[in-house]
Amino acid sequence: MNPFKDTEIIVATKNQGKVKEFAFALAELGGTVKSMYDYPELPEVVEDGDTFAANARKKAKTVGDALGKPVLADDSGLCVDKLGGAPGVYSARYSGDHATDAENNDKLLDELQKLSEGEDTEQPLLSPARFVCHLALYDPGTGEFVEAEGTVEGMISAEPAGSGGFGYDPIFYVPAYQKAMAELTLQEKQAISHRGAALRILKDKLGLK
Numbered sequence: 524m525n526p527f528k529d530t531e532i533i534v535a536t537k538n539q540g541k542v543k544e545f546a547f548a549l550a551e552l553g554g555t556v557k558s559m560y561d562y563p564e565l566p567e568v569v570e571d572g573d574t575f576a577a578n579a580r581k582k583a584k585t586v587g588d589a590l591g592k593p594v595l596a597d598d599s600g601l602c603v604d605k606l607g608g609a610p611g612v613y614s615a616r617y618s619g620d621h622a623t624d625a626e627n628n629d630k631l632l633d634e635l636q637k638l639s640e641g642e643d644t645e646q647p648l649l650s651p652a653r654f655v656c657h658l659a660l661y662d663p664g665t666g667e668f669v670e671a672e673g674t675v676e677g678m679i680s681a682e683p684a685g686s687g688g689f690g691y692d693p694i695f696y697v698p699a700y701q702k703a704m705a706e707l708t709l710q711e712k713q714a715i716s717h718r719g720a721a722l723r724i725l726k727d728k729l730g731l732k
């Protein structure tokens with residue numbers, strides 16, 4: 524299955540930050556990206572899986588079956604060591620069902636700051652953490668999935684910085700660049716991010732250069 528031979532790649536997402544990153548990455552393959560915003564009649568996908576993989580498969584299959592075309596889905600999130608891996612699969616709704624990115628970032632910093640109360644060191648880097656991205660490409664013609672998972676390690680910083688990216692990027696410090704993820708260009712983020720890593724694995728699995 525090589526859906527990228529089509530120039531139009533459908534990504535089962537409503538996240539404009541993801542759409543931008545997929546458009547940038549897939550442009551190399553001559554592809555353009557369509558998202559769920561281009562198909563307003565699509566059913567809502569309830570993300571009730573326990574794992575990134577289960578949610579990614581569900582998004583890809585629901586949208587792929589509804590459209591009768593191959594669909595790529597991304598389920599991703601942030602896993603923070605000192606919070607036992609939270610928010611994980613709940614990353615998008617950490618501070619409530621319709622939480623904004625700023626509300627989620629505030630809640631995460633609050634939770635970590637509560638844990639470090641009483642410690643006398645004023646350390647801006649609060650906990651090791653990683654972003655995880657699980658990609659599932661589904662072909663309704665064959666019922667087949669091709670999947671890939673990527674991660675990137677970093678630290679949660681009490682000092683948000685940058686206005687690029689989306690979600691938790693301002694509070695995710697990337698040691699390799701000594702900057703927050705939100706301070707990176709699209710190209711720099713793609714080179715090291717969980718999504719960039721997952722896309723490279725997926726391309727390899729599909730035999731694409």
Ligand SMILES: O=P(O)(O)OP(=O)(O)OP(=O)(O)OC[C@H]1O[C@@H](n2cnc3c(O)ncnc32)[C@H](O)[C@@H]1O
Nearest residue numbers: 536537538597598599600601614615689690691692
């Ligand atoms: O389900 P779709 O429609 O794709 O969009 P979503 O935003 O709900 O996406 P997820 O369910 O996969 O939740 C992922 C959340 O994890 C966070 N996240 C994922 N990738 C990220 C990234 O590259 N940078 C910052 N935060 C990210 C961000 O808060 C996302 O909303």
Ligand SMILES: [Mg+2]
Nearest residue numbers: 537570598615
């Ligand atoms: Mg979601």
